[in-house]
Amino acid sequence: MIWREHKISLTVMAVLLLGNIFFFFTYRVQYQNRLHDLETRQEDAERRLAEAQRARAAAQQQLASYDKIRADLQNLYNERWSTQSARFTRLFEEVKRLATASQFDPRSFSFTRVESEASRKDASAAAGSTVVNVAFTVQGTYEQARRLINLIELSDQFMIIDGIGLTGGNSADMKTLTLSIRLKTLFHDPVALDARRTNRQL
Secondary structure (H helix, E strand, O other): OHHHHOHHHHHHHHHHHHHHHHHHHHHHHHHHHHHHHHHHHHHHHHHHHHHHHHHHHHHHHHHHHHHHHHHHHHHHHHHHHOOHHHHHHHHHHHHHHHHHHOOOOOOOEEEEEOOHHHHHHOHHHHOOEEEEEEEEEEEEOHHHHHHHHHHHHHOOOOEEEEEEEEEOOOOOOOOOEEEEEEEEEEEEOHHHHHHHHHHHHO
16 A cells, blocks of 8 residues: 555654644744743833933923023022122112102112121021112101002012101191111122132132
8 A cells, every 4th residue: 555655754754744833833832922022021111211201301391490490590690689889779769769659758868788797697698699778768648658668569679678667747747757768688799609609618
């Protein structure tokens, strides 16, 4: 019979077929495992990439916030505080303008620079600023006094009301009040700031 005549050949072919089938399924299992590992690694890489992108976006947002804060501080030092030589005239004219808008006519002003020892105790002065007090006295009605105080508080100039003295008029004119106002302002002092930095380094 043909089967007997080709028994050896058929047996070899059957063995090869079985071997190929075994190899195919073994390779397929290994391939599936490798594919699964690659998918897992890809998911991990995508997750790390997403985290890195979120961290980068947060860092960029923090950097933008830092830049804005730095710009605001520069504007505060250079515009709102500025140096005494750059802002003193504007401050004085603003105080006179507000007094005139309140129908007051201040005859004299006094300016006092805070002594160095007191400045060291003042946190704002320690940051490289000079504290200056502006005092003046006016006479008028209670409504005028309220208007002047309100205008000072709303002013764009960097100043605060440090003290107010109010006394009544004489018996002949009870409506007239004497208002003594002491304002406080800050001037940026680069010399003091440099000296403070030098002392820190020493």
